[in-house]
Every structure is written in C-alpha cells, then in structure tokens.
Amino acid sequence: MKQYDVLEGAEPFIYEGNNVGILVSHGFTGSTQSMKPLGDAYHAAGYTVYGPRLKGHGTHYEDMEQTTxxxxxDSVEEGIAWLKERCETIFVTGLSMGGTLTLYLAEKHPEIKGIIPINAAIDIPAMEGAKDQQEPRFFDAIGSDIKKEGVEELAYDKTPLKSMKEIIKLMALVKxxxxxxxxxxxxxxSEEDHVVPPLNSTYILENISSQEKEVISMPNSYHVATLDHDQHLIIEESLKFFQTQLEK
Incomplete structure (x- = not known):
C-alpha cells in the first residue's frame, strides 16, 4: 500500500489554552481545513482546541479506502483523551460526519459539557444503494458543497465505495x-444542503434526550457551512453556547 503525505492545510491542529477543551471534527472525505476557522476563533477566545485529522483523510482517497x-x-477518541489530560470541561463540535462523530462521543461520554453538530449525518438516502454494490470502486466527489463563490473545501475528488459502506454503518450505529x-x-x-438532507438535524433534535436543545437554521449556506456565508453565525452562536454552559 502506497504511503501518502498529508496534504498542505489538512494537518491536525492543536491550540493550548485554558482548562476548557473543544474538540472540532471535520467530515467524510474532507479535512481539518473545513474546521480551522472555528478552531482559530475558539482559541482566540481562550479555549484549548484539538482538531484531529480523521484516519485516511487529508491524504488520498485510496488511503481513505483502507480505513473503517x-x-x-478512534481518531476522535484520541482527541478526547488528549483534552481530558489537560482540561476540566470538554465540548465537541463537528461538521457532517464530524457531527455524527460528535453525537457518538456524546452517547459514550455523558461527561461532555455540550455538543454542536453542524449538518450532522445520520441518514443519507443517496448512499443507501451503496450497501449492496460491488462497483464502481470510486464515485464522484461530494466535497465543496458551498454557496459562497471562490471558496473551495480541501476534500477528495473521488469517494470510495468501501468508505460509503463504512459511513452507512456509523450513521446506523449513532442513530x-x-x-x-x-x-x-x-x-x-443549512436550509439547502446537497449532501445531507436537512431533515437529519430535525430528527436529531427530536430523538436526543437532552433537556437543552435547539436548532439554528442557516439560510445562506450549503453543506460545508463552516466555510460558507454563515460561518460567522456558527462562531458567534457557539461561543455564546460555551459561555452559557460554563456559567451554569
């Protein structure tokens, strides 16, 4: 198996700050580039931030094909473990499959103070057929669903069929x-999302057991909202959310 280098801009990032830790997770076929604006903003507010590069991501799609x-x-669990060694309080946020992993962590770690799933995926009907398919080996890319002109997501230009089968399993597990x-x-x-149907977020809202929960609708962004027009909304509202929870 060929060894691929990590793409420039796809490296994991770690910012040491105060004793409040925030894990930020990118999504399926994407990279840390999609979450770095949030990580930078959270660190600027004083927090300790860990942005893991999910295994098989940020290199080459043939690399991703070999992962489960x-x-x-495991990639996000390593991040949680790192934060726990340094921080008293932990929050988690993630985009797309990163949102799926955010929910997974909340299911397994009730001590997490709060979560922010962004266009989280628990059911993607367009992928359902992949479960029984054996070919083609690769499908067209799903990255860069962004409304804002001139902005590109650092994501793979092909999607492995094997990886699609893996995310289907993960979504079912979390759901x-x-x-x-x-x-x-x-x-x-996002009100208009060409990758994860918005009904995913509604379903999550209705089926988690949290006493405090709300959906913020983003009218001016597509799937990769962290790089889109509503990026500032995500940053502002999430910083408010952290502060509110910390004051309790």
Missing part, C-alpha cells in the same frame, strides 16, 4: 443510540 468507521471513531445523548446540544442546519 472504527478508525474514524440507534441518539436517546443516550443527554448533554446540551446546539444544532446547526
């Missing part, structure tokens, strides 16, 4: 355990 959903879980999520949740949902 458990590898992606089945949504009721185990009890921490406060701030859910961001």
């Amino acid at each position: 959903y458990q590898d992606w879980i 089945d355990d949504l009721s185990k999520v009890t921490c406060p949740a701030l859910i961001f949902m």
Whole structure:
C-alpha cells in the first residue's frame, strides 16, 4: 500500500489554552481545513482546541479506502483523551460526519459539557444503494458543497465505495443510540444542503434526550457551512453556547 503525505492545510491542529477543551471534527472525505476557522476563533477566545485529522483523510482517497468507521471513531477518541489530560470541561463540535462523530462521543461520554453538530449525518438516502454494490470502486466527489463563490473545501475528488459502506454503518450505529445523548446540544442546519438532507438535524433534535436543545437554521449556506456565508453565525452562536454552559 502506497504511503501518502498529508496534504498542505489538512494537518491536525492543536491550540493550548485554558482548562476548557473543544474538540472540532471535520467530515467524510474532507479535512481539518473545513474546521480551522472555528478552531482559530475558539482559541482566540481562550479555549484549548484539538482538531484531529480523521484516519485516511487529508491524504488520498485510496488511503481513505483502507480505513473503517472504527478508525474514524478512534481518531476522535484520541482527541478526547488528549483534552481530558489537560482540561476540566470538554465540548465537541463537528461538521457532517464530524457531527455524527460528535453525537457518538456524546452517547459514550455523558461527561461532555455540550455538543454542536453542524449538518450532522445520520441518514443519507443517496448512499443507501451503496450497501449492496460491488462497483464502481470510486464515485464522484461530494466535497465543496458551498454557496459562497471562490471558496473551495480541501476534500477528495473521488469517494470510495468501501468508505460509503463504512459511513452507512456509523450513521446506523449513532442513530440507534441518539436517546443516550443527554448533554446540551446546539444544532446547526443549512436550509439547502446537497449532501445531507436537512431533515437529519430535525430528527436529531427530536430523538436526543437532552433537556437543552435547539436548532439554528442557516439560510445562506450549503453543506460545508463552516466555510460558507454563515460561518460567522456558527462562531458567534457557539461561543455564546460555551459561555452559557460554563456559567451554569
């Protein structure tokens, strides 16, 4: 198996700050580039931030093809472990499959103070057919669903069929355990999303057990909202969310 270098801009990032830690996770076929604006803003506010590069991502799609959903879980679990060594309080946010992993972590770690899933994926009907397919080996890219002109997501230009089968398993796993999520949740949902249907966010809202939960609708962004017109909305509202929860 060929060894691929990490693409420039796709490296994991770690910012040491105060004793409040925030894990930020990118999505399926994407890279840390999609979450870095949030990581930078959170660190500027004083927080400790960990942005993991999910295994098989940020290199080459043939590299991703060799990974499983458990590898992606392990990548964020490593981030949580790193933050726990340094921080008293932990929040988690993620985009797309990063939002799926955010929900997974909340299901497994009730001590997490709050979560912010952004266009989180728990059911993508367009991928359902992949479960029974054996070919083609690669499909067209799903990255860069961005409304803002001139902005590109650093993501793969092909999507491995094997990886699609893996995210389907991950989404089913997380969807089945949504009721185990009890921490406060701030859910961001793009009104027009060409990758993850907005109904995913509605379903999450209705099926998690959190007492404090709300959806913020983003009218001017497509799927990769963290790089789109509503980026400032995500940053402003999430910083407010952190502060509100910390004051309790």
